[in-house]
Amino acid sequence: MISSFIITGFLGVGKTTLLINTIKNFFNDKKIAIIVNEFGEVGIDGKILKNVYSEVLEISEGCICCKLSEEFEKGVIEIIKNYQPEIIFVETSGTSEPFPIFLSLQNLRTSVEGIICVIDTKNFDKYKEHSTAKYQIGGSNILVLNKIDLVDEQTLQKVKQEVKEIKEKFNIKNVLTGEPIFKNYTIYETKFGVLPKEIFEGLYKIEDIINIGQSAYPSDHIVKDSFSQKIVYLPENVEFSYIDKILSNLPENIYRVKGVVKAKDVPVPLLVNYSFGDLSYTEMPEYKGKSFLIFIGSNIEERKLIQLN
Ligand SMILES: Nc1nc2c(ncn2[C@@H]2O[C@H](COP(=O)(O)OP(=O)(O)OP(=O)(O)O)[C@@H](O)[C@H]2O)c(=O)[nH]1
Ligand SMILES: [Mg+2]
Incomplete structure (x- = not known):
């Protein structure tokens, strides 16, 4: 089965940087496909990523977690058919929520090995009130406190505590049972998104999830955060x-x-x-x-x- 990873997080937190470093460090010998969705009419990340790896699909001018979900699924199917990757990475736009993308990847029979939420530790205060940022944390199972080179220890600990509180409060729950969907989560601290290998070796694989109603997540995030x-x-x-x-x-x-x-x-x-x-x-x-x-x-x-x- 094809493995997949989702990389989410607010605007400019370091998602593309993490993706580039991950591929360079761990996946030089693997067939990788990347799907990138940017908030903006003109894609930049696709151009940057293509310098590192050739199989890159850009989906622009909309959000893959709501408006472009059909295009996203078509893209995944096509990339699997034409390229037969071993691993698919999806970088969501800074304004997308990861959970609908997780459900799509799972429905397309890929094995979701981790939903990574990158957090800008230095600038967290400036964006933490956006509902999108909260649901990105709530819908992920690997939380990465990035840009720690730019903060002191006290700020790092403060942000870590805030992130844990948001995680508890916004953790995605099964609407039928009220149980959290991802039972555990882990926090890492990084500079330029450099993570340990264990994350990409299936350690945090997410179990298959079935029977989740659409109402499990809010779909009005772009309107709310305007x-x-x-x-x-x-x-x-x-x-x-x-x-x-x-x-x-x-x-x-x-x-x-x-x-x-x-x-x-x-x-x-x-x-x-x-x-x-x-x-x-x-x-x-x-x-x-x-x-x-x-x-x-x-x-x-x-x-x-x-x-x-
Ligand atoms: N100092 C420092 N800068 C970082 C770190 N990680 C990323 N950056 C910088 O932050 C800026 C944004 O990084 P990107 O990787 O493009 O962020 P992104 O989340 O992909 O951005 P969008 O896709 O536009 O939402 C770049 O200038 C990176 O070099 C870090 O750990 N420390
Ligand atoms: Mg990016």
Whole structure:
């Protein structure tokens, strides 16, 4: 039977980074397929992942846990038929909940070996009130406190305690019996999502679950959390300092920015990564597409993000 893993977690917490490190460290000799769903019209993760591994299916412009569930299932079936992977990894969008995806993978007769929820330990305070973030924790059995290089011991312990409380409260339950669906869970602490091998050797395999009503999980998360996105295409004569200044002064309702910037005074395209105030640029010399930024946050539709003349 084909094994599968789900990687979930809020916007920008380090899901793709964890996936890349996991594949590099443990799965170089295996046939891996990756399905990635991003919140945004233009996929970035697919491009990054394709540099590491070739069998990558991107499902964009919608959420695979609700709007795109049919497309997701079709994608899984096709990838199994055409590629016969040994293991499938699914990276959900930062605004998806993992449980419906788990049910789909199980219905498609893959063996779900773990639902990994990545948590940004440094920025947890800034996003923990979103219901999506709570259900992501509640619907997972491996909780990963990531970015611990950016926090002190006290913050780490505080976040760990909060995560445990959310887990207890939002643990997915069988609506028929009231029993928790995943009996146990484990917490790991990581930098750049580097996990021990045991996780990927079937240690946390989830038993088959049958007879769960649809009402076992809420499906209105996007409406409730009212996420929105805006894509801005940039002219190629833009200066790096201009973009950098904007990204260094973003309002709090913008959580995540991704994109590739081609600035006239920088010789290579730059991959932009912004999450909750943390900003970084990585060179992406092989990138041939347009210069653009995707802004994700709450109620950003009305705002003017970048003034371009
Ligand atoms: N300092 C530090 N940075 C990290 C760590 N893990 C990830 N990052 C950085 O965080 C940013 C976002 O990482 P991604 O892996 O793209 O996050 P993601 O969860 O896949 O993001 P979305 O798919 O957009 O929701 C990148 O700049 C990463 O390099 C970590 O442990 N420590
Ligand atoms: Mg990602």
